[in-house]
Amino acid sequence: MNESVLVTGAAGFIGSHLVADLVKQGRPVRCLVRKTSNRKWLDGLEVEMVEADLADEAQVTKALENVGTVYHLAGAVAGTRQQLQHANVTCTRGLLQGCAKMPNPVRVVHVSSLAAAGPSTRQRPRRATDPCQPVSQYGHSKLAGEQVALEFADRLPITIVRPGAVFGPRDSEFARLFRLIRSLRCNVLLGSHDPPVGMVHVADLVKLLVEAEMQGTCLQSLAGPMNSYSVDDGVYFASDPKPLSFRELGLKVRGMLHRPHAWTIPLPVTAVRPFALMTQVVAQLKDQRIVFNLDKLREGAQDAWTCEVKREFAELNWRPRRSIDERFRETIQWYFDNHWL
Structure with missing residues (x-):
């Protein structure tokens, strides 16, 4: 039996686009959702639905049965410090603990955020080797989630992707x-x-996530607190090169x-x-x-939110497939067609 791909946060904006792409590739997909998740974007797709709480060890273990790859997108972008900590740190730990207990290594693509790295300057975009300097509670919680991933780097092949501002249909x-x-x-x-803000269309982000799974480098175990990565540490940004x-x-x-x-x-x-x-x-x-x-x-209120994507071009052979102007035109047309505007 082919191993499944588990997508957490599958019912969300980015997750639903990723699931559709994986199904199109012919891969068996298991969608991890909450009881309260609105699953309308998953309707009609040949996927397996699993309701689970990532903080529940038994539920996570069951969701990971016969899973070879995990795309971890579940999390919170707003809330109290405690809510952000639970969604972006505690649940990440629960998922990775479950992955580490599987009989075979589970490939993990952990979707973080540019907010975890922090803002840039107008003169120089942020690089993966720069010390992380988040300025918000959300950014601190996403960085803490990355720290959890780093703790499991000696047991699991994990790659982190930090998208900028993601846009597209369903956003x-x-x-x-x-x-x-x-x-x-x-x-x-x-x-x-x-x-200036680094933005990325959801279809281009999905392509980068898949390329990160297939050919991206993985995190290397690091003793002590995490404040930077080397170029081989398995951390990638996702942004159009033109902020x-x-x-x-x-x-x-x-x-x-x-x-x-x-x-x-x-x-x-x-x-x-x-x-x-x-x-x-x-x-x-x-x-x-x-x-x-x-x-x-x-x-x-920061000076700039930009990031360098030269490594992504070189290591993942990734490029936005259309110009950002075309992408916004497509997005707005989708909004009109679906009566969102």
Whole structure:
């Protein structure tokens, strides 16, 4: 029997695209989902569904039966420190502990975030060999998840991928931005410095994830705290080589949104902070995960979020298959076709 590929976070934006690609390749796919997961993007795909809590050892062991590869995408992008710690660290440890107990080594591709590495400068993109300097609770939790992966590097073949800002069909975050441009005829920016951001289309990210599994290098065991990686340590970034600021993005897409004269309006960080604090308090009181909060405000106030992808080009033979302009045009058309705009 062919070994299955287990995808955690399979029902999510990135996970559902990855699952579809793996199915298209003819690989047997097992989707790890929660009871509350909305599985609409997985409907019609020939996959096996498994409900499991990654913090539950017995459930993880059962989910890993006859699995040869794991793509670990499950996690949280917002929440309290405790929620982020549980989703991005505790659950990662539970999964890798289960993988390490399997009779045969399980290949693991761990999807982290550029936030774990931290912001860059305008003059120089971040590299995998740079010391990690996260600025948000989310970034710290993702880095802690990478530290867990490093602890298992002597027992499991693990590769880490750090995507920048991911966009494409089914993504709700960029859809909210585009709705503002279309409905209010303005592109609202955080602050006046307008940092460049490394962005990647979900289809290009999926291609990089698969290439990382097939031919990426693996983490090497390292004693002591993790603050940097060498070029052979199995850490890859995922970003289009041409970063965009959100001002530039707004200017590019406003015509695609049929709002060619939409205004660009920068809001001072000090003016936005009370709103971010309010949404954070409401989220905590209602036990909800609202993406925009003080944590995201800290990320948005940085100088730049760019990363170098020369290693990805050389080692994984990876390139974005279409220009970023084409990708945003395709994404916006999908939003229109599916009544998201």
